[in-house]
Every structure is written in C-alpha cells, then in structure tokens.
Amino acid sequence: MSTDISAATKALFADLEWRGLIAQTTDRAALIKDFSAKPRSFYIGFDPTAPSLHVGNLVVLLVMRRFQLAGHQPIPLVGGATGLVGDPSGRNEERSMNDTELVGEWVGRIRKQLEAFLTFEGSNGAIMANNLDWTAPMSAITFLRDIGKHFSVNQMLAKDSVSSRLESNGISYTEFSYQVLQGMDYLELYRRHNCILQLGGSDQWGNIIAGLDLIRKVEQGSAHAFTIPLMAKSDGSKFGKTASGAIWLDPEMTSPYAFFQFWINSEDADVENFLKVFSFKDRAEIQRLIETVATNPGAREAQRELARELTTLVHGSATCANVEDASKALFGQGDLAKLDESILESALSQLPRTTVAKNELVDNKFPSWVDLLVATGVVESKSAARRIVKENGAYLNNTKIEGEDFAPSVSDLIHGRFLVLRKGKRDLASVELT
Numbered sequence: 311m312s313t314d315i316s317a318a319t320k321a322l323f324a325d326l327e328w329r330g331l332i333a334q335t336t337d338r339a340a341l342i343k344d345f346s347a348k349p350r351s352f353y354i355g356f357d358p359t360a361p362s363l364h365v366g367n368l369v370v371l372l373v374m375r376r377f378q379l380a381g382h383q384p385i386p387l388v389g390g391a392t393g394l395v396g397d398p399s400g401r402n403e404e405r406s407m408n409d410t411e412l413v414g415e416w417v418g419r420i421r422k423q424l425e426a427f428l429t430f431e432g433s434n435g436a437i438m439a440n441n442l443d444w445t446a447p448m449s450a451i452t453f454l455r456d457i458g459k460h461f462s463v464n465q466m467l468a469k470d471s472v473s474s475r476l477e478s479n480g481i482s483y484t485e486f487s488y489q490v491l492q493g494m495d496y497l498e499l500y501r502r503h504n505c506i507l508q509l510g511g512s513d514q515w516g517n518i519i520a521g522l523d524l525i526r527k528v529e530q531g532s533a534h535a536f537t538i539p540l541m542a543k544s545d546g547s548k549f550g551k552t553a554s555g556a557i558w559l560d561p562e563m564t565s566p567y568a569f570f571q572f573w574i575n576s577e578d579a580d581v582e583n584f585l586k587v588f589s590f591k592d593r594a595e596i597q598r599l600i601e602t603v604a605t606n607p608g609a610r611e612a613q614r615e616l617a618r619e620l621t622t623l624v625h626g627s628a629t630c631a632n633v634e635d636a637s638k639a640l641f642g643q644g645d646l647a648k649l650d651e652s653i654l655e656s657a658l659s660q661l662p663r664t665t666v667a668k669n670e671l672v673d674n675k676f677p678s679w680v681d682l683l684v685a686t687g688v689v690e691s692k693s694a695a696r697r698i699v700k701e702n703g704a705y706l707n708n709t710k711i712e713g714e715d716f717a718p719s720v721s722d723l724i725h726g727r728f729l730v731l732r733k734g735k736r737d738l739a740s741v742e743l744t
Contacts, residue, residue, distance in 0.1 A: 315381045316346040322380040328593065329586040331373055333512040333537040336522070341534045344506060345382060349434050352377060352507035352536075353385035353499050355441075355492065356424065358393040358416035359405070362560035363423050365550040365572070368620075369541050369587060370511060375427050376590075377509075383434040385505055386424045390417045390442030391491060398485040399471040399513040403478075405485070417442075423559055427623075437503060441495045457494050460527045461520070466490075469516040489517045496521025497528060506533040511540050541587065544579035559624055565656035566625045567633045573617035574610065574637070578603050581612045589619055633657070640730065640738055642708045651725045658728060658740040662686040665744045674720040676729070676741070679704060679711050682718070683731055686739035698733050705732035 323342055326332050335341055344350060354374050356367065363371070374384045393413045396405035408416075421438055428436040466472060466489060475481040496518070499505035508518045518535040525531045541549040550557050557572045558564040564572075576584055582600045589596060599612040621630040636657045638644045646654065664685040666676055676682060680695040683704075689695050696714045698704045704711035706718055707730050718729055720743075729741040 315349055318380040319346040322376060326373070326376070330583065331538050331587065333539045334515055334535070335537075336535045341507070341536070344534070349381050349383060350507065351383045351385055351437075351499070351503045351505040352509060353387050353439070353505050354509045355387040355389050355392065355495060356420055357389040357397060358413050358420050359396075361416050361419050362558040362563050363420055364559065365557045366541060367559075370509060370538050371424070371427055372588060373509060373538055378428055378434060378436065381434055384428055384436045385439050385499055385503060386428065386436060387439040387441060387495060387499070388417050388420050388424070390414065390440045391445035392441060392488060392495070393417070395488050395491060396485050397488050398475055398481055399517070404482055419560070439499065441491070441498070444498050445491065445494070457524070458490060460524055461490055461493070471513070471516060489520045492517045493520040493524040496533070497524045500525050500529065500531060500533060507536060508533070509536050509538065512537040513540060544577060561625060565659065566621060566629045567636055567653065567657040568660050569624065570617045570621045570630070570633045570637060571660065573620055574613045576613050576616065578607055581616065584616055585612060589616060591619070639708070641736065642705070642732070646707050646730055647724050654724065654728065658730070658742075662688050662739040663742065664739075665742050667744050671720065676718045678715055678717045679706060679731065680714060682729070682741050683733065683739065686731065686741070688731070688733055688737055688739045703734040706730070708732070
C-alpha cells in the first residue's frame with residue numbers, strides 16, 4: 311500500500327504543479343514525504359454565505375477530489391459557525407449578518423452539493439464536518455482561555471485581511487476573530503481525525519498558518535498548509551461572473567443550460583488555464599485540445615469538451631446531453647420541437663425576449679417577424695430588421711424567413727408557448743405567448 315500511495319502522491323503533486331494549482335505550501339518536501347508514507351486526512355472549509363456553491367468554489371473542490379483519487383481522505387467542512395461570523399479576506403467592508411436558521415438551511419444545501427464530488431465509502435471515504443458541532447457547546451470563557459490565549463494580537467493585526475481593512479473601513483471584533491475560529495477548526499480536526507493538511511485559496515494562507523501555530527502550541531504537533539491560486543480571467547475581469555450574475559452550482563439558481571454556455575463561451579485566451587484547472591483529462595488530451603484553439607478556433611472544440619465534462623460532473627450526463635442538444639438546436643443544428651420543454655425554457659430564459667398576450671393576436675397571428683425582433687431589443691429599428699430579411703439572415707424556429715411581412719402563427723409555437731428568432735448565425739431571441 312505504501313508503495314502505491316507513494317507513487318500516487320508524487321504523481322499528484324507533479325500534476326498539480328503542471329496545472330498551476332499550487333500557490334504556497336509549508337515545507338513541500340516534508341508534505342510530500344508525509345503523504346507518501348500512508349493515506350492522510352486533509353480538509354477544506356466552505357462557509358455558507360449563500361444557498362449554493364459557485365464555480366469559483368470548484369477550483370479548491372476539484373483539488374480536494376484529486377487528493378482523494380490519489381488515495382487520501384478528504385474532510386469537507388461546512389462552516390456552520392464561521393458562516394455566522396464572516397471571513398474578512400478579500401472584503402473592504404463588513405458582511406451582513408445572516409439569520410441563524412437561514413445559515414443552517416444553507417449548510418444543509420451545501421453539504422448535499424459537496425457529497426456529489428466525493429466518495430464517502432471505502433478506506434479513504436470522505437468525512438463531512440460542521441464546525442458548529444464543536445463551537446456551539448463552548449462557552450465564551452472557555453474559548454478565550456483555551457484558544458484565544460494562544461493568539462498574538464500583534465500577529466493577527468499583521469494579517470493582510472486585517473491590515474487592509476484597518477487602513478480602509480475598519481473591522482469589527484467579530485470578523486477580527488474569524489482567524490481564531492478557523493485555527494480552532496484545524497486543531498479540532500487534527501485531534502479528531504489526525505488531519506495534517508488544510509487546503510484553501512491563496513487568500514486563506516494567514517488563517518491556515520494560524521491553525522498550524524495553534525496545533526504546535528496546544529498539541530506540540532505539526533501539520534501542513536497548501537494554498538491554491540485564486541482564479542482570474544485573462545482580461546482582468548472576475549472569474550465566475552457574467553452580466554446576469556454569479557454562476558452557481560445549484561440548477562435552480564443557474565440553469566444547466568446557462569452553466570454549459572458559461573464554459574462554451576470561454577475566451578480562447580482563458581481556455582488553456584480552464585482546462586488545466588477544471589478538467590480531469592490527462593495531460594496529452596489537454597495539450598491536444600489546447601492546440602485546437604490555435605489551429606481551428608472556430609470549432610471551439612476545447613470549450614465544448616470543457617463544457618461537457620463540467621456539466622456532466624455538476625448536473626449529470628443526461629442533463630448535459632439535453633442542454634447540448636438545446637445548444638445545437640438553437641443554432642440550427644437540431645429540431646427545436648424535439649427538445650424537452652423545461653430545457654428549452656431554461657435555454658430561452660438566457661436570451662433577449664419579449665412576450666405577446668393571447669388577446670393581442672389577430673386571427674391567431676403574431677405581429678410580423680420584423681416587429682417581434684425589434685421588440686426583443688436585438689435590433690434598434692424596423693429598417694434594420696427588414697435589412698436582415700433581405701440579406702437572407704432571418705430565421706424563425708431555424709426556418710429561413712423569405713418576406714419582410716411574414717407573421718408567425720399560433721401553429722408555429724413550440725410546446726404551444728415559444729417562438730425562436732435568429733439573426734444570422736448566432737444572434738438569438740425568444741417570444742413567449744402569455
């Protein structure tokens with residue numbers, strides 16, 4: 311077993327290095343040695359600051375999955391306690407305090423999401439943890455005497471997350487204490503599960519080191535820290551954000567179709583990094599896909615493969631197949647009428663749209679295609695819409711429109727509700743009968 315775990319661990323760290331997934335570690339040689347000796351427990355914390363994880367969380371979550379695939383035991387910790395306090399890292403102002411019951415509900419939802427990415431059976435089955443379990447029973451006096459006394463205020467003030475806040479809007483004692491709570495988490499998991507590694511984003515380095523110091527002072531033990539670079543896009547914009555907001559893992563908050571489109575619309579300049587960070591394909595296949603970006607960028611093969619892999623991972627293979635069918639059909643490569651109504655509805659919800667009430671129809675006829683396109687906002691004027699028809703670039707439900715006066719009828723509706731308008735190859739809009 312030790313030979314197998316040793317080889318798997320060395321391959322893991324080499325792979326993480328190639329993928330650009332190592333920001334900082336404590337003594338790396340010692341870390342690799344400890345994890346090569348036998349399967350080890352490690353943890354990552356996720357605070358319930360929203361009802362769902364988002365694609366930014368996938369960066370560290372998938373590193374956790376890689377460690378488990380190499381034979382080590384993950385402890386995903388959902389911060390039922392720290393989520394009530396708020397991490398000051400990366401923020402210029404205090405978080406709003408969420409209601410205790412609401413945070414508890416979010417803990418449950420995030421735990422279910424985490425379960426989909428890890429294996430909970432076998433010798434290295436994941437262990438789910440909630441820091442409220444050991445924080446809630448502790449009195450304030452016990453916390454201050456047993457934990458707080460080991461923290462130097464001078465060192466706490468020197469942390470980047472704290473010093474930057476002190477120079478701007480200030481920081482409350484509540485958020486100032488966050489690093490103490492996170493340090494206590496590491497100590498508790500060290501005691502309970504012999505957990506000797508905490509993973510986190512690079513903005514968590516100071517908090518993780520605080521936990522290492524606490525383990526050393528209280529238990530005279532040693533452990534490790536490992537941080538992962540924060541994700542950034544090549545144009546400097548924030549990763550995981552779109553015009554419509556964050557890309558969530560919950561299908562009710564971001565539809566599987568929108569999730570698929572987020573990846574397939576990745577810029578060529580970003581897709582190499584995205585493949586290395588998010589894909590579980592081997593190095594040779596990733597290199598092949600990267601080459602396609604240079605040799606045949608129009609095919610978007612790399613983006614499509616990435617979208618397929620991640621949509622399958624997060625939402626399942628059947629849903630991925632459905633949304634890919636919808637994506638193809640919307641752009642003329644399939645029959646829109648054969649799409650599942652819910653999938654079509656979620657796809658169309660991402661497009662410019664307009665509605666037409668039943669009492670606005672005349673003899674079961676809609677306004678003209680020209681009028682409908684203008685109403686969606688895809689073009690600014692009727693003359694522009696007419697020009698599209700004249701240039702043979704006007705489509706209704708993937709059928710070319712021949713005349714400027716063409717008006718769809720009720721019989722053209724898909725699922726009795728929708729019309730799909732297309733301008734040229736890629737500009738789409740929808741009409742819904744209400």
